Amino acid sequence: MDxxxxxxxxxxxxxxxxxxxxxVGLVLCVAGAALDRDHFFRSxxxxxxxxxxxxxxxxxxxxxxxxxxxxxxxxxxxxxASSRTLPxxxxxxxxxxxxxxxxxxxxxxxxxxxxxxxxxxxAYLNLPFWLGRAMIYFAGWVTLSMVINRxxxxxxxxxxxxxxxxxxxxxxxxxxxxxxxTFAGIDWIMALNPHWYSTLFGFLMMGGQxxxxxxxxxxxxxxxxxxxxxxxxxxxxHFHDLGKLMFAFVMLWAYFNFSQFLLTYAANLVExxxxxxxxxxxGWQVLALFLVVFHFAVPWLVLLNRDLKRTPSKLVVVAVWLxxxxxxxxxMMIAPEFSSTGQNLAFAGGEHGAAASHFFFHWLDxxxxxxxxxxxxxxxxxxxxxxxxxxxxxxYLRESLESTGGH
Amino acid sequence: MSHESTxxxxxxMAEFDTAEGLxxxxxxxxxxxxxxMDAYSPLPIEELSEALDLPKTRLPKAVFIGGLVGCxxxxxxxxxxxxxxxxxxxxxxxxFSWPQFIPVTFETTVLGAALTCFFGxxxxxxxPQPYHPVFNVPEFARASTDRFFLCIEAADPRFDREATARFxxxxxxxxxxxxxx
Numbered sequence: 001m002d003x004x005x006x007x008x009x010x011x012x013x014x015x016x017x018x019x020x021x022x023x024v025g026l027v028l029c030v031a032g033a034a035l036d037r038d039h040f041f042r043s044x045x046x047x048x049x050x051x052x053x054x055x056x057x058x059x060x061x062x063x064x065x066x067x068x069x070x071x072x073x074x075x076x077x078x079x080x081a082s083s084r085t086l087p088x089x090x091x092x093x094x095x096x097x098x099x100x101x102x103x104x105x106x107x108x109x110x111x112x113x114x115x116x117x118x119x120x121x122x123a124y125l126n127l128p129f130w131l132g133r134a135m136i137y138f139a140g141w142v143t144l145s146m147v148i149n150r151x152x153x154x155x156x157x158x159x160x161x162x163x164x165x166x167x168x169x170x171x172x173x174x175x176x177x178x179x180x181x182t183f184a185g186i187d188w189i190m191a192l193n194p195h196w197y198s199t200l201f202g203f204l205m206m207g208g209q210x211x212x213x214x215x216x217x218x219x220x221x222x223x224x225x226x227x228x229x230x231x232x233x234x235x236x237x238h239f240h241d242l243g244k245l246m247f248a249f250v251m252l253w254a255y256f257n258f259s260q261f262l263l264t265y266a267a268n269l270v271e272x273x274x275x276x277x278x279x280x281x282x283g284w285q286v287l288a289l290f291l292v293v294f295h296f297a298v299p300w301l302v303l304l305n306r307d308l309k310r311t312p313s314k315l316v317v318v319a320v321w322l323x324x325x326x327x328x329x330x331x332m333m334i335a336p337e338f339s340s341t342g343q344n345l346a347f348a349g350g351e352h353g354a355a356a357s358h359f360f361f362h363w364l365d366x367x368x369x370x371x372x373x374x375x376x377x378x379x380x381x382x383x384x385x386x387x388x389x390x391x392x393x394x395x396y397l398r399e400s401l402e403s404t405g406g407h
Numbered sequence: 408m409s410h411e412s413t414x415x416x417x418x419x420m421a422e423f424d425t426a427e428g429l430x431x432x433x434x435x436x437x438x439x440x441x442x443x444m445d446a447y448s449p450l451p452i453e454e455l456s457e458a459l460d461l462p463k464t465r466l467p468k469a470v471f472i473g474g475l476v477g478c479x480x481x482x483x484x485x486x487x488x489x490x491x492x493x494x495x496x497x498x499x500x501x502x503f504s505w506p507q508f509i510p511v512t513f514e515t516t517v518l519g520a521a522l523t524c525f526f527g528x529x530x531x532x533x534x535p536q537p538y539h540p541v542f543n544v545p546e547f548a549r550a551s552t553d554r555f556f557l558c559i560e561a562a563d564p565r566f567d568r569e570a571t572a573r574f575x576x577x578x579x580x581x582x583x584x585x586x587x588x
Binding site for chain 2: 101258261262265266302306
């Protein structure tokens with residue numbers, strides 16, 4: 001058995017293709033930013049949250065893997081490569097910072113002084129504190145990813161003393177992850193609406209990130225499974241594990257979303273209900289129904305099939321589809337807060353609900369995912385090519401590779 | 408050869424001390440044409456169901472249908488209770504407030520699927536079954552701790568007392584026993 005596990009040469013092709021696509025997308029985004037500032041910032045934020053979800057979800061799954069073990073550890077290098085893209089994502093966050101004035105009602109002094117709720121929230125939602133929190137999130141995420149990746153490298157080089165430290169860092173890291181992702185979701189998405197709040201929002205973020213990370217890991221691994229060194233080593237049972245996890249996260253997504261909807265429906269409070277009403281009118285209800293059917297019902301039914309989960313070429317279709325759904329889900333969270341001119345409804349209508357949003361889709365909503373996704377994939381493939389495709393120092397690697405399923 | 412004095416048999420059972428030995432023996436027995444046989448192991452062995460070429464279980468389909476029945480039953484129960492049996496105005500909501508029915512619908516779906524799975528599993532394994540001929544072999548007591556057994560049943564058309572015993576002996580078992588019915 002070849003134990004160097006060097007990545008296949010084809011990665012170089014994927015890398016350059018991703019870079020080209022990303023460059024085209026970024027050029028379009030720059031043009032869009034000049035032509036239509038408001039739409040640019042909104043589209044950028046939407047696409048950014050999807051891609052950030054892949055990287056952060058992978059970081060979390062990597063830490064869970066260190067704590068739980070299991071044969072799905074054979075995919076650890078894919079999670080690790082995704083987690084090493086976090087410095088790039090910190091850079092890609094800059095447009096969101098530049099767009100604070102376009103995106104968030106709390107950034108407008110006149111709106112804040114005219115609105116009791118916003119004035120009350122000013123202690124938390126103000127520019128210095130908001131920026132400071134964003135810096136803490138990114139500093140923490142990048143540090144966490146760097147520390148774990150460095151320990152993993154030491155493990156490759158044969159240092160077995162890091163095994164315990166990897167677990168300890170992962171345990172503490174998961175707590176940090178859960179808190180920061182919750183607050184980031186509040187800061188970057190929930191605050192688009194001046195009044196709305198949901199205590200489930202952090203869970204929605206984390207569940208979505210886990211799903212996006214699993215879907216992406218299936219896609220990346222299916223690119224590798226036909227080539228050396230993975231073609232002899234990855235078995236149907238390994239993909240079966242990822243498929244089962246993805247299945248679980250599809251249900252988790254539905255569970256969290258429905259819980260949020262039901263609690264709002266049952267409580268019927270004036271701060272909460274407009275968020276749901278906006279998404280059940282003006283054409284958005286079609287997207288809502290689409291998400292129920294194609295983010296949950298259809299993938300759920302399809303993923304029930306055992307053989308599909310064990311066939312990478314079929315499973316990858318579901319994974320790609322679910323990533324598209326992740327994008328539409330963030331679109332559903334963000335876009336209905338804006339009018340079709342790209343302006344936040346809170347700026348136009350004063351009291352929320354006075355102005356209703358109607359369904360729209362802007363060309364920048366295709367350009368932004370292309371730009372961010374392409375440049376991010378380029379970074380991902382760059383990182384993936386730097387290390388052996390299996391964690392060669394992992395004491396459970398042999399056992400994981402030999403596993404044929406069952407527990 | 409005379410068979411008058413020999414009692415009827417359930418089958419012949421070979422004992423192995425490793426899972427690999429059992430898997431190998433099962434594969435060989437299949438290649439030799441035996442079909443009516445079963446393997447016994449203290450731990451689940453994924454390869455065994457392939458080696459035995461067991462038919463695909465119909466249980467998943469039954470569980471799916473059980474879940475579906477539970478789902479519809481729960482939803483209809485809630486609908487009936489809230490709109491027909493006890494039509495009460497709660498917070499001004501419509502009587503048919505279907506989002507509020509979903510949690511119960513979910514629970515009854517799980518209940519329907521779980522009950523079908525539980526009883527379907529027992530039924531398809533023909534359990535409970537307090538007596539089975541393999542218990543007549545004293546060594547079989549270790550089947551739940553550290554020994555692996557392959558039993559070729561007399562019901563198999565290729566079964567022959569001497570030939571099958573020789574065949575099993577050639578697989579290097581710890582021993583071959585006759586299983587009384």
